Amino acid sequence: MSRRGAPDPALRARLDRALGALDPPYACLDLDAFFRNAADLRRRAAGRPIRVATKSVRCRELLRRLLAGEAGFRGLMAFTLPEALWLAEGGFDDVLVAYPTVDRGALGRLVARPADAPARVTLTVDAPAQLDLIASAGASRERPVRVCLDVDASFRPMGGRLHLGVKRSPLHAPAQAARFAAEIARRPYLKLVGLMAYEAQIAGLADEPPGRRLVGAAVRAMQRRSAAELAARRAEIVRAVRAIAPLEFVNGGGTGSLERTAAEPAVTELAAGSGLFGPTLFDAYRGFSVEPAALFALPVVRRPGPGAVTVLGGGYVASGAAGADRLPSPFLPAGLRLDPREGAGEVQTPLLGPAADGLRVGDRVYFRHAKAGELCERFDELYLVRGDALEGRAPTYRGEGRCFL
Numbered sequence: 001m002s003r004r005g006a007p008d009p010a011l012r013a014r015l016d017r018a019l020g021a022l023d024p025p026y027a028c029l030d031l032d033a034f035f036r037n038a039a040d041l042r043r044r045a046a047g048r049p050i051r052v053a054t055k056s057v058r059c060r061e062l063l064r065r066l067l068a069g070e071a072g073f074r075g076l077m078a079f080t081l082p083e084a085l086w087l088a089e090g091g092f093d094d095v096l097v098a099y100p101t102v103d104r105g106a107l108g109r110l111v112a113r114p115a116d117a118p119a120r121v122t123l124t125v126d127a128p129a130q131l132d133l134i135a136s137a138g139a140s141r142e143r144p145v146r147v148c149l150d151v152d153a154s155f156r157p158m159g160g161r162l163h164l165g166v167k168r169s170p171l172h173a174p175a176q177a178a179r180f181a182a183e184i185a186r187r188p189y190l191k192l193v194g195l196m197a198y199e200a201q202i203a204g205l206a207d208e209p210p211g212r213r214l215v216g217a218a219v220r221a222m223q224r225r226s227a228a229e230l231a232a233r234r235a236e237i238v239r240a241v242r243a244i245a246p247l248e249f250v251n252g253g254g255t256g257s258l259e260r261t262a263a264e265p266a267v268t269e270l271a272a273g274s275g276l277f278g279p280t281l282f283d284a285y286r287g288f289s290v291e292p293a294a295l296f297a298l299p300v301v302r303r304p305g306p307g308a309v310t311v312l313g314g315g316y317v318a319s320g321a322a323g324a325d326r327l328p329s330p331f332l333p334a335g336l337r338l339d340p341r342e343g344a345g346e347v348q349t350p351l352l353g354p355a356a357d358g359l360r361v362g363d364r365v366y367f368r369h370a371k372a373g374e375l376c377e378r379f380d381e382l383y384l385v386r387g388d389a390l391e392g393r394a395p396t397y398r399g400e401g402r403c404f405l
Contacts, residue, residue: 007292012332015295015366017388024297024364025313027379029062029277029394031386033293035070037276042072044258044288049074049269051096051251054083056273058376060090061394066276067092077251077271081106081123083397083404088119096122096148096251098196098271100130107137115143122146122194126169126180131187139189147184148194151177151237153252155201155226164222165201174233178240185244195241196251197234198271199261201226203254206284220286227260235266256285277372280329281318294375294382295331297364298349308339309356311365314349316378318370325370332366333358377403 011030019028041050050073052066066073075094078084081101088095101107101123110121111134125131125147139145152172154165171177177195184192202223208216238250250268253261255275261267274282278290302310318326327344330336335355342350351365359365369375376382380399384391397403 007332007334009334012366014388015297015332015385018385018390019297019383022383024299025379026383027294027296027375027381027396028383028385030291030293030295031384031391033278033291034062034276037278037290037293038066038070038073040288040290041255041258041272041275042070044262045072045270045272046259046262048262048267050258051075051077051269051271052276053077053079053098053254053271053273054087054373055079056372057276058373058397059382059394060087060397060400062276062382063087063092074269077273080404081110081121083402084121085109085113086402088117088121091119093119095119096124096194096196098124098150098198100124100126100150102130102133104133104137107134110145111138111140111143120146122148124148124150124196125184126150126171128180128183131184131190135187135189141188144189144191146191146193148196148249148251149177149181149184149192149241151195151197151234153197153199153230153234155222155229157225164226165199166204168198168200174236174240177237178244181241181244192241192245193248194251195238195247195249196271197230197237198254199226199230199252199257200254202230202260203257205256206281208286209284216286227257231264231266234264238266255282255290259287274372277375278368279318279372279375280368280370281325292331292368294372295366295368296328296375296379297366300359300361300363300365301348303356303359303361304350307354307356308350308352309359309365310348310350312348313346314344314367315346316367316369316375317344318374320371328367328369330365331368336365 077096077098084095084097150169152169207219252267253270255272277294278292282290298311300309301312333355336351336353339350376396381393381395
């Protein structure tokens with residue numbers, strides 16, 4: 001497999017041997033590639049434990065395999081409180097909800113859990129109104145709710161006139177974080193146990209976009225400056241907050257920034273998830289490579305003319321700012337591309353290129369999604385391939401009747 005996610009000529013033959021008896025559409029996971037990706041994430045983490053971002057996996061069977069058998073992975077980072085409660089009920093014992101919740105029903109269920117519930121569920125907060133909602137759900141001194149402080153990790157050069165990164169927490173400076181930590185400490189129904197800061201402008205921004213050398217150089221320069229600024233600021237924030245409350249963990253990073261974040265002494269754990277599946281948005285990073293592990297197959301149903309075939313469905317567009325990079329990409333056989341006038345369609349997707357003339361009605365085409373776990377919202381299960389054999393199948397969140405966002 002190349003760094004740029006180019007298809008391995010032998011992969012299609014392996015998948016056909018393992019899955020040839022199945023009728024597409026279906027989604028599959030190459031377990032060998034998945035666990036090689038996991039090993040590379042551990043290598044890049046340099047000894048820091050990795051909290052698995054569940055939104056990038058959305059399959060409890062795979063989460064169990066990672067946490068039970070892969071040293072270096074510890075705890076989950078969920079994206080909603082209902083999801084975290086469901087995971088805790090399913091036996092996962094350390095779940096951080098990475099985004100603030102205003103779900104009053106779920107907060108009530110969290111507060112009503114038995115006092116001896118083994119799983120630790122931690123909420124992320126960054127504003128007093130969120131604390132008030134927790135109080136209104138019935139939290140008490142006897143049953144304090146675990147919370148994690150979310151700090152903005154964006155880069156704000158030019159005296160703050162330029163904002164590089166995502167718009168998350170309003171807490172940016174050490175003094176702001178300390179004041180909010182003190183506000184939490186004044187509320188006996190809360191227990192401040194963690195701090196997180198996600199540097200999206202580093203972890204989630206490709207630094208070597210194909211055919212855009214100057215853009216890549218500019219991104220890398222920005223990321224070097226941002227990483228240096230954030231390392232110093234994050235260390236100050238952690239010192240300020242620890243003066244108010246002891247912290248069990250300080251979480252940072254993502255698939256795209258593991259090495260940089262792991263080098264910060266203030267960070268005790270990392271977060272990653274997308275690098276396990278290897279979606280296309282992670283093909284354009286200079287410092288590491290991922291293997292395409294999660295794929296989906298669509299059947300060829302038409303041949304509209306020379307150099308073209310049409311497959312059923314395919315409009316699985318990724319979230320984020322709309323653009324061509326959010327579209328799924330035909331992967332196997334090599335030599336296919338989307339029709340720019342039609343893209344990936346709700347009921348059909350035309351594919352162009354020399355490989356189209358070698359496909360017949362009834363053949364299958366494998367695609368890669370632009371993002372990781374969003375693929376699992378389209379399929380009830382993942383077919384698990386090991387070598388050239390079908391090892392089993394694993395239900396996705398959707399296959400277990402769950403849809404959290």
